[in-house]
Each structure stands twice: as structure tokens, then as C-alpha cells.
Amino acid sequence: xxxxxxxxxxxxxLIGFSIxxxxxxxxxxxxxxxxxxxxxxxxxxxxxxMIGIACIQILHMRYLHSETxxxxxxxxxxxxxxxxxxxxxxxxxxxxxxxxxxLRLILHFVPLLFIPFINYKVAIPLAFTIGTGYSxxxxxxxxxxxxxxxxxxxxxxxxxxxxxxxxxxxxSGLCAAFIGEQFFVMAYANLIGITLFAIIYIQLRFPEITQxxxxxxxxxxxxxxxxKMDCEPLVVRIxxxxxxxxxxxxxxxxxxxxxxxLGLSSHQVSELINTCxxxxxxxxxxxxxxxxxxxxxxxxxxxxxxSIGLAVGFxxxxxxYTAFRDFTGETPGQFRKRQGVLEPG
Numbered sequence: 197x198x199x200x201x202x203x204x205x206x207x208x209x210l211i212g213f214s215i216x217x218x219x220x221x222x223x224x225x226x227x228x229x230x231x232x233x234x235x236x237x238x239x240x241x242x243x244x245x246m247i248g249i250a251c252i253q254i255l256h257m258r259y260l261h262s263e264t265x266x267x268x269x270x271x272x273x274x275x276x277x278x279x280x281x282x283x284x285x286x287x288x289x290x291x292x293x294x295x296x297x298x299l300r301l302i303l304h305f306v307p308l309l310f311i312p313f314i315n316y317k318v319a320i321p322l323a324f325t326i327g328t329g330y331s332x333x334x335x336x337x338x339x340x341x342x343x344x345x346x347x348x349x350x351x352x353x354x355x356x357x358x359x360x361x362x363x364x365x366x367x368s369g370l371c372a373a374f375i376g377e378q379f380f381v382m383a384y385a386n387l388i389g390i391t392l393f394a395i396i397y398i399q400l401r402f403p404e405i406t407q408x409x410x411x412x413x414x415x416x417x418x419x420x421x422x423x424k425m426d427c428e429p430l431v432v433r434i435x436x437x438x439x440x441x442x443x444x445x446x447x448x449x450x451x452x453x454x455x456x457x458l459g460l461s462s463h464q465v466s467e468l469i470n471t472c473x474x475x476x477x478x479x480x481x482x483x484x485x486x487x488x489x490x491x492x493x494x495x496x497x498x499x500x501x502x503s504i505g506l507a508v509g510f511x512x513x514x515x516x517y518t519a520f521r522d523f524t525g526e527t528p529g530q531f532r533k534r535q536g537v538l539e540p541g
Contacts, residue, residue: 204260207382210389211253211260217392218253222246238289244282248275249388256385259377267316267377276323277307284330291337324365401514425464431472433458444484445509451477482519485509489520493532501528 225234225242252275259266266272281304307326311319368375368383375383437443437457446453454477455465469477485508492504499507505516505528520528 203382207385208257208260211257211385214385214389214392215250215253215257217389217396218246218250221392221395235289238286241282241286241289245279245286248279248282249392251275252279253385253388256381259381260385263378265377266381267320270312273311273314273316273319273323274308276320277311277326278305280323280327280330281305283327284333287330287334287337291334324368327365427468427472430458430460430468434469438480438484442488444481444488445507447506447509447511449481449509481509483523486520486523489516489528490524490531493528494535497532501532504528 222243226239252272255266255269255272255275258264284304285301307322314322365384365387368380368387371380434454437454443449443454443457451462451466455462458465460468466477469475469480473480475483488508489504492499492507493501496504501516502513505513505520510516510519517527520526520531524531526534
């Protein structure tokens with residue numbers, strides 16, 4: 197087996213993985229993910245991005261199997277011009293507070309009208325250049341959250357990684373006409389697969405990263421939505437829900453759920469928590485869960501660490517350990533040992 201055939205097989209594996217991943221991520225975002233209040237535009241944009249990526253990878257797979265040209269395919273170039281602005285609209289819904297759904301947003305898809313009339317040597321590099329412009333916009337938006345940087349290190353590192361990926365994609369797109377279809381398809385297909393793998397890994401390893409991003413956006417937003425509201429009774433109500441009703445024990449608790457209980461919007465509740473508690477929603481809930489876990493680790497020596505983590509609201513042992521170490525600097529087992537509590541046999 198030649199080196200080229202090995203590279204083709206690797207590309208095909210990553211293509212298959214990314215098609216399934218795109219469908220999975222779309223379903224999770226639409227039907228499962230409850231970390232924050234999703235808008236109709238974010239749902240449509242997410243669907244457009246994921247379906248577009250899956251279709252692009254299907255065309256890559258068809259090329260690697262039959263070498264049917266994609267450079268001359270109008271559908272391929274159109275997909276490139278759909279995915280980029282859809283990615284922008286999706287990011288915009290997360291990184292801006294109450295963004296206006298203006299009709300002019302459709303202008304981002306104007307390049308689609310010219311795709312049939314532009315030579316691929318111009319159209320493909322142009323599509324990748326536009327996509328990189330959206331990536332730079334995303335970088336600027338996240339950088340503006342610098343006031344939250346002490347709680348935002350992971351997000352910045354994640355952004356840096358995806359920025360590097362975006363630059364590699366841009367280089368491959370700009371060089372498409374020179375390196376040939378085969379190497380371009382393998383390079384682009386592999387970068388898509390690696391990016392989707394990274395997204396899934398980060399969401400599984402750090403499931404609260406998106407909510408923390410939304411919290412930071414609201415905390416750094418200049419125009420307060422609470423100026424005409426009496427915050428004190430709302431803070432009392434939140435403390436009542438957490439201290440007495442122990443709402444945090446619900447592992448499906450989200451900002452949207454809490455906002456519904458308070459009769460406010462998610463952004464209002466998020467800003468209220470950041471202003472009055474000095475931390476974001478997700479960190480506040482994790483703090484309550486860890487504090488109760490510390491009490492149970494001492495008071496219930498026969499209970500396992502996993503059962504305590506699930507009882508206080510964490511969805512998995514890894515999430516429990518990550519949060520516990522974040523707040524205490526040690527694992528639950530180390531905490532128990534330091535307190536003189538023996539682990540259950």
C-alpha cells in the first residue's frame with residue numbers, strides 16, 4: 197500500500213466521522229443542549245452549518261472514490277458560501293446580548309448569487325477568505341471579554357486552537373488551484389474532521405464551556421438590563437431557590453429554567469447573578485454543588501464519591517471531579533482523607 201493510498205484511507209475515515217459528528221452535534225444542540233436560551237436564528241444557523249459541512253464532506257468522499265471534480269461543481273462552491281456566513285450568525289447569537297434579527301443579515305449570503313459566474317480559481321479562495329474574516333470577527337468578540345479573562349483561560353486557549361485551524365483552512369483554500377484537487381480535498385477534509393473531533397472532546401471534557409462563555413458576554417456587556425429593576429428581592433428569591441429548595445441538585449438545571457422561575461429573561465438573570473454574586477451562573481451552581489458535596493463527604497462516610505456527586509447535581513463523575521478540584525484544589529477522595537474520613541470499602 198502506497199503512502200498516498202494510506203492518506204486517502206485516513207481522509208475517508210475522518211470524512212465518515214465528521215459526517216456522523218455533524219449530525220450528532222446538530223441533534224444535541226436542537227433537542228438536548230439546555231445550557232442557555234437558544235434563539236430561532238441560532239438553531240437555523242447551527243442546522244445550516246452542520247448540514248453544510250456534512251454535504252461538503254460527502255462531496256469530498258465522492259471525489260476520493262471516483263475523482264469526480266469538485267472544483268467545477270457549483271454545488272460545492274455554493275456550500276462554501278453558505279457555511280461561512282451561517283457560522284457567523286450562529287456565533288453572533290452566542291457572543292452578543294439580544295442581537296437584533298435584522299433583514300440585512302441576508303446580505304451575508306449575497307456571494308451565492310455570483311457563484312455560477314465566477315471561475316473556481318477565484319471562487320474557492322474567495323470563499324475561504326470570507327470564512328477567515330468571520331473567524332477573525334469571532335476572535336475580536338472573544339478578546340473583548342478580557343475583563344473576564346481570569347475565568348476565561350480555557351475559552352481563550354480553545355479559541356487560539358480554532359484560530360490556528362482556520363488559518364490552515366485558509367492556506368489550503370488559497371492554494372487549492374496550485375496544489376491540485378486531491379491534496380486540497382484531503383487537507384480540507386482532514387481539517388474538518390479534526391475540528392469536529394476537537395469540538396466534541398471539549399464539550400465532553402468541559403460541558404459548561406458554552407454557558408461560561410454566555411455568562412462572560414453578559415457580565416462584560418456595557419448596557420445594564422437591570423437599571424429599572426428592584427434587584428434585592430430577586431437575589432433573595434434566588435438564594436431561597438438554592439439554599440432551601442436546593443434547585444442546584446437538578447442536573448438539568450439551566451439558566452433558562454431559573455429565568456422562567458423568576459419571570460425574567462435569561463440575559464437578565466445572568467447579569468443579575470454576575471452583578472450580585474460576583475460569578476456567572478454555571479460557576480454559582482457548581483459552587484453550591486461542591487459545598488454540599490463537601491458536607492456529604494464528611495457526614496456520609498459510607499456513601500461513594502460517585503453517588504454523592506450525582507446526588508448534588510453533577511451529571512457525571514468527571515464533571516464532579518473537575519469542579520471539586522477547581523474550587524478546593526484537591527479531589528473528593530483527597531478531601532475525605534484530609535478530613536480523616538475513611539473511604540467506603
